[in-house]
Amino acid sequence: xxxxxxxxxxxxxxxxxxxxxxxxxxxxxxxxxxxxxxxxxxxxxxxxxxxxxxxxxxxxxxxxxxxxxxxxxxxxxxxxxxxxxxxxxxxxxxxxxxxxxxxxxxxxxxxxxxxxxxxxxxxxxxxxxxxxxxxxxxxxxxxxxxxxxxxxxxxxxxxxxx
Amino acid sequence: xxxxxxxxxxxxxxxxxxxxxxxxxxxxxxxxxxxxxxxxxxxxxxxxxxxxxxxxxxxxxxxxxxxxxxxxxxxxxxxxxxxxxxxxxxxxxxxxxxxxxxxxxxxxxxxxxxxxxxxxxxxxxxxxxxxxxxxxxxxxxxxxxxxxxxxxxxxxxxxxxxxxxxxxxxxxxxxxxxxxxxxxxxxxxxxxxxxxxxxxxxxxxxxxxxxxxxxxxxxxxxxxxxxxxxxxxxxxxxxxxxxxxxxxxxxxxxxxxxxxxxxxxxxxxxxxxxxxxxxxxxxxxxxxxxxxxxxxxxxxxxxxxxxxxxxxxxxxxxxxxxxxxxxxxxxxxxxxxxxxxxxxxxxxxxxxxxxxxxxxxxxxxxxxxxxxxxxxxxxxxxxxxxxxxxxxxxxxxxxxxxxxxxxxxxxxxxxxxxx
Ligand SMILES: Cc1cc2nc3c(=O)[nH]c(=O)nc-3n(C[C@H](O)[C@H](O)[C@H](O)COP(=O)(O)O)c2cc1C
Ligand code: SF4
Ligand code: FES
Numbered sequence: 001x002x003x004x005x006x007x008x009x010x011x012x013x014x015x016x017x018x019x020x021x022x023x024x025x026x027x028x029x030x031x032x033x034x035x036x037x038x039x040x041x042x043x044x045x046x047x048x049x050x051x052x053x054x055x056x057x058x059x060x061x062x063x064x065x066x067x068x069x070x071x072x073x074x075x076x077x078x079x080x081x082x083x084x085x086x087x088x089x090x091x092x093x094x095x096x097x098x099x100x101x102x103x104x105x106x107x108x109x110x111x112x113x114x115x116x117x118x119x120x121x122x123x124x125x126x127x128x129x130x131x132x133x134x135x136x137x138x139x140x141x142x143x144x145x146x147x148x149x150x151x152x153x154x155x156x157x158x159x160x161x162x
Numbered sequence: 163x164x165x166x167x168x169x170x171x172x173x174x175x176x177x178x179x180x181x182x183x184x185x186x187x188x189x190x191x192x193x194x195x196x197x198x199x200x201x202x203x204x205x206x207x208x209x210x211x212x213x214x215x216x217x218x219x220x221x222x223x224x225x226x227x228x229x230x231x232x233x234x235x236x237x238x239x240x241x242x243x244x245x246x247x248x249x250x251x252x253x254x255x256x257x258x259x260x261x262x263x264x265x266x267x268x269x270x271x272x273x274x275x276x277x278x279x280x281x282x283x284x285x286x287x288x289x290x291x292x293x294x295x296x297x298x299x300x301x302x303x304x305x306x307x308x309x310x311x312x313x314x315x316x317x318x319x320x321x322x323x324x325x326x327x328x329x330x331x332x333x334x335x336x337x338x339x340x341x342x343x344x345x346x347x348x349x350x351x352x353x354x355x356x357x358x359x360x361x362x363x364x365x366x367x368x369x370x371x372x373x374x375x376x377x378x379x380x381x382x383x384x385x386x387x388x389x390x391x392x393x394x395x396x397x398x399x400x401x402x403x404x405x406x407x408x409x410x411x412x413x414x415x416x417x418x419x420x421x422x423x424x425x426x427x428x429x430x431x432x433x434x435x436x437x438x439x440x441x442x443x444x445x446x447x448x449x450x451x452x453x454x455x456x457x458x459x460x461x462x463x464x465x466x467x468x469x470x471x472x473x474x475x476x477x478x479x480x481x482x483x484x485x486x487x488x489x490x491x492x493x494x495x496x497x498x499x500x501x502x503x504x505x506x507x508x509x510x511x512x513x514x515x516x517x518x519x520x521x522x523x524x525x526x527x528x529x530x531x532x533x534x535x536x537x538x539x540x541x542x543x544x545x546x547x548x549x550x551x552x553x554x555x556x557x558x559x560x561x562x563x564x565x566x567x568x569x570x571x572x573x574x575x576x577x578x579x580x581x
Contacts, residue, residue, distance in 0.1 A: 019322070025343060027344040028326075028341070031327070032286065066329065067326070067328050070328075084494070085248045086498075087405045089491070090480075090491070122248065122330060123250075124287055125253075125285065127248070128405055
């Protein structure tokens with residue numbers, strides 16, 4: 001059995017393969033589980049799923065590339081997912097976006113490794129708290145140019161290895 | 163106007179999500195009642211209530227259930243909790259208030275259509291809400307509301323949760339089915355409709371979270387009580403999400419037929435910071451915009467919205483203040499649909515791409531005045547010719563903004579051309 005996955009992950013994969021009517025339905029939850037553990041889904045993970053669990057590579061890759069939450073690149077510690085949809089746009093998304101970019105540029109100036117990646121995402125379903133952003137799995141609401149920088153600075157102090 | 167509380171009866175209760183609280187407020191009483199009825203009687207009851215699907219299209223729920231073949235050995239019920247329509251956050255609120263309401267609604271609905279298995283398909287970004295829902299499912303199993311021989315009856319039923327992975331198109335019912343099958347979330351050609359051939363080609367009912375969550379109340383209080391609320395063609399209450407610069411954004415339960423202007427001014431407190439109303443998108447990003455004058459004339463129900471050439475949709479009321487650029491909102495709208503098109507149908511794939519291109523030209527003021535007409539012409543060619551309704555969902559709001567705010571867009575372009 002592959003030593004690529006920890007025993008705990010192997011157990012979860014087995015569980016998902018049993019849980020639904022078809023093994024194929026397990027692909028989405030298995031990829032979520034791999035990403036939660038390793039931060040992203042590597043090619044070797046895809047190969048291992050085919051080799052050890054008979055999940056065809058084409059099927060796994062179809063899912064991996066179609067859905068925007070899966071990552072195929074080594075992630076930064078903090079994944080910023082900022083909503084750029086209708087309500088957030090009206091409520092000040094652009095100011096929040098510039099403030100975030102400004103903060104991220106400081107790392108460049110100082111020649112430091114940046115622990116953040118920034119993505120624009122569609123409506124997060126929390127428009128009553130617009131502008132809104134997810135940082136990894138945590139929601140941040142009612143953002144503005146000031147409070148978003150405070151949130152990022154708070155992440156900085158948590159950041160490891162910087 | 164009276165505002166009966168059906169879904170929001172749990173608002174403000176301490177520990178509103180717990181099973182204890184749910185039971186203290188008549189929770190799972192409707193299930194007892196339902197299991198003593200015949201499935202066909204339940205379908206008739208829901209038909210008589212006049213309940214219409216709350217996911218956007220407003221299709222009569224009881225009628226949809228009646229399409230499911232009685233004698234099929236394997237059937238499924240799927241809850242559409244994908245909530246991706248921009249401006250919408252009501253299904254999230256149901257899980258925040260009382261996930262047991264949804265669980266009970268699903269058990270009753272599954273019994274009515276004869277499904278042995280159901281899934282709640284939720285967008286994965288609802289991390290906390292998913293945990294609450296899983297907790298409720300777990301409690302329901304422990305107390306014998308789920309599993310084999312529910313409450314000592316002959317009915318056995320399993321309920322599970324399934325998480326999406328970031329794709330608006332998985333909110334379209336056949337896209338949702340593809341996704342649950344472990345594939346990319348591409349919609350499938352209808353017919354066959356899911357009621358005959360859905361998940362794994364088995365008869366399947368897909369209903370929105372809010373639709374399923376009101377079923378226990380309807381069963382317990384009877385269809386007449388539900389029909390007594392709302393209008394003749396739009397019975398009952400509905401959750402409305404109001405967002406934008408109003409004093410009290412959030413989710414409100416209102417009887418259908420409630421005046422839109424009153425909702426904005428009285429319930430949501432009106433616009434804040436001295437802003438004035440410019441326009442409203444009444445039913446999520448897919449719904450054609452209403453000007454401030456039109457807002458004053460419409461009520462929140464399916465027929466009034468249709469008369470005004472827009473739609474109630476998911477109940478997402480997006481308030482737009484004077485000073486907000488419609489060029490910017492149109493650009494966000496077409497970019498969104500372009501990004502979310504699954505690419506299977508040419509009119510949708512090419513149309514959304516073309517709209518996005520022309521719009522970027524306009525936004526950068528590198529456009530001609532007649533590009534506004536070009537937007538409308540492209541939109542006209544995207545409708546009614548595709549596998550799913552996403553193409554229409556892009557065309558309708560585009561045409562409405564380009565028509566009703568054409569002068570604003572043209573003067574925006576002109577300002578650029580004159581430096
Ligand atoms: C592009 C697109 C996205 C949709 N997104 C959702 C959604 O997020 N949630 C939902 O309940 N219905 C959504 N729908 C509507 C569903 O296809 C379907 O009509 C609905 O789930 C049926 O449930 P109901 O009859 O209870 O409303 C969407 C439709 C389209 C065309
Ligand atoms: S209309 Fe658009 S989103 Fe819908 S199936 Fe066709 S290409 Fe995909
Ligand atoms: S538009 Fe940003 S959360 Fe809905």
